[in-house]
Every structure is written in C-alpha cells, then in structure tokens.
Amino acid sequence: MADDAAKLDSACEALKAYNWGADKNALQPIEDAIVSTSSDAAARAALEARLIAVLESDVSRDAKDYVCRALAVIGSTASVPSLATLLAKEELSHMARFALERIPSVQAADALRAALATVSGDLKVGVLSSLGNRGDAASVTQIAAALGDADSKVAAAAAAALGSIRTPEAAKALAAAKPIAAAMSIVIDSRLACAEAFLAQGKMEDARAIYMLLVGESNPKLIRLAATRGIQTCLEQKR
Amino acid sequence: MNHGTSSTRREFLKTATGAAVTGVFAAPYIITSKALGDDTTPPASDRIVMGGIGIGNQGGGDQGAFLGRGDVQYVAVCDVRKKWRDGAKDRVNGRNKNSDCAAYNDFRELLARDDIDAVHIGTPDHWHAIMVIEACRAGKDAYCQKPETLTLREGPLMIAAARRYSRIVSGGSQRVREDFNNLVGPCWNGELGAIKSVNVRDFGPLSQLCNLPAQETPADIDWEMWLGPAPWQPYNSGRCDGNFGTGGNSWRSYVDYSGGSLTDWGAHLFGGATFASDVCELQPTAAVFHKADGQLGAYVTLTYPNGLEIHHRRPDQLKPEGPQIDGGKIQIHGDGVKRDPKPAPGYKGGGGIHGDFIHCVKTREKPFRDIELGVNTMVALHLLTIAYRLQRTVKWDAATQQFPGDEEAGRMVDRARRQPWFLS
Structure with a gap:
C-alpha cells in the first residue's frame, strides 16, 4: 500500500511536468488508481482532489487534457467548478466538456447550461451538443433560445441537441423554430427524431402530428418520404 | 441494364x-x-x-x-x-x-x-x-x-x-462471410447442434492514449479536418499514418481514433463468430471479466440472451462435452443434438461484399452486412473493451442501450466531440 502511494505521488509530480512527448508510462499509477478505487469512495475522492489541484495549477495543455480524461471517468460534483471555468477557454473547452458531459450530477448539467450565456460560436456549438448528449430535458428552454442564432452552426447544434433530448417540450420548440436557412435541415431531422421517439413510446398521435406537417410539398422529397413512411408506421401500429 | x-x-x-x-x-x-x-x-x-x-x-x-x-x-x-x-x-x-x-x-x-x-x-x-x-x-x-x-x-x-x-x-x-466457411457450414447445417460456446483467439491490444510530440505539420494535410471530432493534439506522423499497425506508429494504436486491434480485427473475428453461431442479430447481456489465475491470463466472456457464451482469448481453451470445431482463430462447440439445417445468408449479387452493397443499392434489399449487424458486433467489442479497462464484469441492456445501475461503465457509452462537430 505504501509503495502504491509513493508511486501515485510520483505520478502526480510527473503529471505537473507532462507535455506531448513526455513519458506517459510515468502516469500509469494514476491509471491504476482509477481502476483500483472503483469501490473505495474515499480513495477515489482523494484521487479526484489531487487531479483537480493539477487542473487548477499552471500546467501544460496536455497535462490538463490528461486530467480531463481522468475526470470523465472518476469526476464528481467536486470537479465541476474547476471544469466549468475552462468552458470559455478556446483551447480547453472541449476537454472540459469531455469530463463534464460524462459526470452524471445535476451540477455538471447546470454548469454547461450556465455556459450558454457566456460562450459563442464553435464553443457554444460544443456546449449545446454536450447538453444534447446528456439528454438534459431541463435545458430545453435555454437550448431553444439558440435556435434563432445568426450563426448557422449554433442554430444547427441547438436543433440537434433538442433532437437528442426528444421530449414533448423539445418537439414543440423545434416545431416553432424559425432558424436561418442553413440550419433548417437539422431542425427537420430532429423533428423526425422526436417523432420516432414518440412512436417508440406509443404516442402515435403525437408522432403522426409531426409527420403530417413534414409530408407537405414544400419539404424536400427525402423528407416527404421519411414522413410518409412514418405515417404508414403509425397506421400499422394503430391496427 | x-x-x-x-x-x-x-x-x-x-x-x-x-x-x-x-x-x-x-x-x-x-x-x-x-x-x-x-x-x-x-x-x-x-x-x-x-x-x-x-x-x-x-x-x-x-x-x-x-x-x-x-x-x-x-x-x-x-x-x-x-x-x-x-x-x-x-x-x-x-x-x-x-x-x-x-x-x-x-x-x-x-x-x-x-x-x-x-x-x-x-x-x-x-x-x-x-x-x-x-x-x-x-x-x-x-x-x-x-x-x-x-x-x-x-x-x-x-x-x-x-x-x-x-x-x-x-x-x-x-x-465475416468469407473467412470462416469451415465454421459456418457445420453450424448452420445442424451438425454441431445448438451452439453452446465459442472461443475467439488471437487478436491484439486495446488502443491507448497518444502522447507523441509535436512535429511540423506538412502542407499536404488538413490537420484540423483529420482530427475532426477527436481531441486536439499536435500533428505527428505516427498519430495519423499507417493503417493496421497498433504498435504506436498508426492511428489505430490510439484511443481517440480507434478501439485498437481489439475492435479492428475484432470486427472480423467476432463478426464471424456471431455469424457462425447465429447471434449476429443479438447484443450481449454482459461481459464477464475473469481475473488472471496463475499462469492463465485474464479474459472476458460475452453472454448472449439465448445462453451462448463467446469467450475472448480464454486461455484454458474449450474442453466441453460434445462436438467442437477448431477453426484456428475461432473455436466453436455445440451440444451435438443434430438440428434441421438452415441456409446461411450470403452476399447478394456478384463481386463480394462490394458487389453485395451495389446490388442492394439497386434493389433496396438489406445488404449482408447491414449496419445493424455491424453495430451489434461493435457493441460486443465495446463491452469487451470496457470490461478490460475497468477490469470487472459489466452488464448491458440492449433495449435501453445502457449499463443498468452501473454509473462508472455508463460514462463510457460515449465521449464529447470537439466543436464544431456533433452527433445526433
């Protein structure tokens, strides 16, 4: 045990000097500790605290990248504040999401949702996608607000996130969306995804309502065919 | 035409x-x-x-x-x-x-x-x-x-x-269809009876974290686009060159771009094993981790809803009662109670798997390796990977696509993609 602790101390020191090209074998004790603390909450919390300390210190991008990967596996609510501060940083935002997206606590979702007000452009695309990947139904209102964004990538990411969440509220927001033209295809795709979710839940009328609105001549042929097939499925399941 | x-x-x-x-x-x-x-x-x-x-x-x-x-x-x-x-x-x-x-x-x-x-x-x-x-x-x-x-x-x-x-x-x-005919025939024609267990041998390591140093990015590669949704890392030829190698000089060695040889060769071998044993339309219910025991190394067993077990590199080999076929990389054993033969699915049209695809583009039939079957094999390989990484058993619910009651494994279902790329 003492030997393991010494190795972990050494690895945490190596992490502080870690950079692309450094010996990653020096970090193996951290990898081992991630596995060995699986059923030892106190030891895992201690490991998390050490990693957070590194994240908050003046270390390389690669070292912070490594910590975020580890926190994606073992991070808890305790990691959220440190990770949240990185969401607005161009170079670190993705890896902060890499961890936050996988941390199940509501505080992680809260942090991502709060970041929507402070980031823009590609960083906002990333935050929206992470909320969608989490299926965070509590974020529908904030995500829907981005549907009208002048940046087509942001609007498309908002639509995609709602298509991942697939609640009735998400479907309503998509139905009401008036995005710029470049984002429209993802809005429609997400509406189809919502209809499929309703079908799977046995909500045939809700699904059919979406399909009926997409079957019209104003939509591309591929969409009309998808909607037609959806209507067919609704009819078959009703029988 | x-x-x-x-x-x-x-x-x-x-x-x-x-x-x-x-x-x-x-x-x-x-x-x-x-x-x-x-x-x-x-x-x-x-x-x-x-x-x-x-x-x-x-x-x-x-x-x-x-x-x-x-x-x-x-x-x-x-x-x-x-x-x-x-x-x-x-x-x-x-x-x-x-x-x-x-x-x-x-x-x-x-x-x-x-x-x-x-x-x-x-x-x-x-x-x-x-x-x-x-x-x-x-x-x-x-x-x-x-x-x-x-x-x-x-x-x-x-x-x-x-x-x-x-x-x-x-x-x-x-x-999947071309390499394992010596197994597919006896399985599908009923000779082996009900397939009870399979051992898949001989393929290599998990992918690993890449930490290669930065090199000057050549003019002939769009490095941002090569990385795409993967975490940003500096250009290094060993990160993106190669194809099949998993020794550190190929993208297939690294976790951001590949599941390593386990998913590369695994796609072939587990695809073949699940096809031969007729479970390619199913997903496993668990990946059972067996710790190393003396001279015997650790291995993982996938369990299927129909009771089939598929072992990955089970070191003590299968020594079951009943007939078995050793196809080299894949070993299969049945209960020996002969069954009615079933015709094994094959390619449609001529020209191998590529011809099968083109035929199906024309006719709108399902191809031999329809994406759903490919995904089922990949689920098996991802479960293996996660069991090896966590060094413990994981249970899988195909209906919900989740690890029930297992938050730690659940974190490994997906990973955040680098902006501006997203998946939906």
Whole structure:
C-alpha cells in the first residue's frame, strides 16, 4: 500500500511536468488508481482532489487534457467548478466538456447550461451538443433560445441537441423554430427524431402530428418520404 | 441494364417512389437519392454514381473494388491528405479515360452533390458515425469500413439515420462471410447442434492514449479536418499514418481514433463468430471479466440472451462435452443434438461484399452486412473493451442501450466531440 502511494505521488509530480512527448508510462499509477478505487469512495475522492489541484495549477495543455480524461471517468460534483471555468477557454473547452458531459450530477448539467450565456460560436456549438448528449430535458428552454442564432452552426447544434433530448417540450420548440436557412435541415431531422421517439413510446398521435406537417410539398422529397413512411408506421401500429 | 428481372432499376425506383409518396409502399427501403429525378433533373442512369471519402489504405482498396465494376460510375474522391486525394483522383480519371473526377478536402462538399447515389467511407474510425449519418441525411447510401463505430452511442444513431431516410448502409468486413466457411457450414447445417460456446483467439491490444510530440505539420494535410471530432493534439506522423499497425506508429494504436486491434480485427473475428453461431442479430447481456489465475491470463466472456457464451482469448481453451470445431482463430462447440439445417445468408449479387452493397443499392434489399449487424458486433467489442479497462464484469441492456445501475461503465457509452462537430 505504501509503495502504491509513493508511486501515485510520483505520478502526480510527473503529471505537473507532462507535455506531448513526455513519458506517459510515468502516469500509469494514476491509471491504476482509477481502476483500483472503483469501490473505495474515499480513495477515489482523494484521487479526484489531487487531479483537480493539477487542473487548477499552471500546467501544460496536455497535462490538463490528461486530467480531463481522468475526470470523465472518476469526476464528481467536486470537479465541476474547476471544469466549468475552462468552458470559455478556446483551447480547453472541449476537454472540459469531455469530463463534464460524462459526470452524471445535476451540477455538471447546470454548469454547461450556465455556459450558454457566456460562450459563442464553435464553443457554444460544443456546449449545446454536450447538453444534447446528456439528454438534459431541463435545458430545453435555454437550448431553444439558440435556435434563432445568426450563426448557422449554433442554430444547427441547438436543433440537434433538442433532437437528442426528444421530449414533448423539445418537439414543440423545434416545431416553432424559425432558424436561418442553413440550419433548417437539422431542425427537420430532429423533428423526425422526436417523432420516432414518440412512436417508440406509443404516442402515435403525437408522432403522426409531426409527420403530417413534414409530408407537405414544400419539404424536400427525402423528407416527404421519411414522413410518409412514418405515417404508414403509425397506421400499422394503430391496427 | 438487366438485373435478371423484367424491369430496370430506374423503372423499379419510379414505381417505388410513386407508391411511397401515396402511402401504399410499406417496405423498409424505398428509393435512391438522385435516381428520383425531378422536373429539372433527368433520372439517373442505371449505373450507381459513387464517391469515396477517406481514400488512403483500406479506402483505396474499396475504391479499387467499386471502380472496377461496370455498374458503378465513380465521379468524386475526398481526403484530407493531398497525396491520397490526388492519387485517388488519378486512378479514377485513368479508369474513366477523362479528367472529370472531382476531388474534395471536405466530405460535406461531396455529400452536397445531387448526382451521387452512394459513398464509401474509409476514414479512421472517429469519423465513421458522423459521415454515415450525414450521408444518410444527404440521401446517399453508404458502405462504411469496419470498425463501424468508436463508441456505443454511435451505433443506434447510425441505424436510426439509415432507417429514417431509407438508406442502404453496409458495414465493411468482408471476412465475416468469407473467412470462416469451415465454421459456418457445420453450424448452420445442424451438425454441431445448438451452439453452446465459442472461443475467439488471437487478436491484439486495446488502443491507448497518444502522447507523441509535436512535429511540423506538412502542407499536404488538413490537420484540423483529420482530427475532426477527436481531441486536439499536435500533428505527428505516427498519430495519423499507417493503417493496421497498433504498435504506436498508426492511428489505430490510439484511443481517440480507434478501439485498437481489439475492435479492428475484432470486427472480423467476432463478426464471424456471431455469424457462425447465429447471434449476429443479438447484443450481449454482459461481459464477464475473469481475473488472471496463475499462469492463465485474464479474459472476458460475452453472454448472449439465448445462453451462448463467446469467450475472448480464454486461455484454458474449450474442453466441453460434445462436438467442437477448431477453426484456428475461432473455436466453436455445440451440444451435438443434430438440428434441421438452415441456409446461411450470403452476399447478394456478384463481386463480394462490394458487389453485395451495389446490388442492394439497386434493389433496396438489406445488404449482408447491414449496419445493424455491424453495430451489434461493435457493441460486443465495446463491452469487451470496457470490461478490460475497468477490469470487472459489466452488464448491458440492449433495449435501453445502457449499463443498468452501473454509473462508472455508463460514462463510457460515449465521449464529447470537439466543436464544431456533433452527433445526433
């Protein structure tokens, strides 16, 4: 045990000097500790605290990248504040999401949702996608607000996130969306995804309502065919 | 073109389209993209118009297979490496005896072309899901190299996109049908009886974290696009070169781009094992981790809903009661109670797995390696990977696509993609 602790101390020191090209074998004790603390909450919390300390210190991008990967596996609510501060940083935002997206606590979702007000452009695309990947139904209102964004990538990411969440509220927001033209295809795709979710839940009328609105001549042929097939499925399941 | 029926593909597609729009055509596959035609565009010819995305190494092999077919009109290539792109373009132009082949750095430009019916995708694994889904949204059929997915979450989204837009999407392991006939025959003809267990041997390591130092980025690669949804890392030739190597000098060695040899060769071997034992339409219920015991190394057993066990590198070999067949890399044992034979599924059309795909693009039948079957194999491999990484047993619920009550494993279902790329 003492030997393991010494190795972990050494690895945490190596992490502080870690950079692309450094010996990653020096970090193996951290990898081992991630596995060995699986059923030892106190030891895992201690490991998390050490990693957070590194994240908050003046270390390389690669070292912070490594910590975020580890926190994606073992991070808890305790990691959220440190990770949240990185969401607005161009170079670190993705890896902060890499961890936050996988941390199940509501505080992680809260942090991502709060970041929507402070980031823009590609960083906002990333935050929206992470909320969608989490299926965070509590974020529908904030995500829907981005549907009208002048940046087509942001609007498309908002639509995609709602298509991942697939609640009735998400479907309503998509139905009401008036995005710029470049984002429209993802809005429609997400509406189809919502209809499929309703079908799977046995909500045939809700699904059919979406399909009926997409079957019209104003939509591309591929969409009309998808909607037609959806209507067919609704009819078959009703029988 | 004569497909051995009384109607041409074009006539079939016209009929299918009309029926679908009026709501009386209930088959799962309906129509190709451009073959619809409209007021301003004439219907497509009877040849399948194709483009290729990710043309180096295996993608180049796929290109050769499609390019050599008389029923394919190959018109466009896409690769983020100029040397691959130019070489692939030259091959097409040489074959077509013209200079018409278009070359793209960005796959979205290729997918935006209305005249392309189908694409083949041979990029590193971290791009597969996004590209397949975008191809479906663009109305293209897709042949995607294995391993089809990098994470568990990707598979259902790829299947959903294929079904939503009635696209033909084929996985890309030719070995599943071609390498294991010595096993498939005795299994499907009932000789072995009910298959009880399988041992899959002989394939290599998990992918690992990449920490190669920065090198100067060559002018002939769009490094940001090569990385795409993967975490940003500096250019190093060992990060992106190579194809099959897993010793540190190939993208397949590294976790951001690949599941390593376990998912690369695993796609072939577990695809073959699940096909031979007739569980390729199922997903495992658990990956049971067996700790190393003395001289015997650790291994993992996948359990299936029908009671079948598929071991990965079980070190003590199978020594069961009842007949068994040792096919080298795969060993299968049954209960010996002879069963009625069943015909094993095979390729449709001629020309191997590529011909199967083209045949299905024309007829709208499901290809031999329909994306759902490829995904089922990948689920098995991802479960193996997660059990090895966590060094413990994980249970899987195929209905919800989750690890029930297992938050730690649940974190490994997916990973955040680098902006501006996302998956939905």
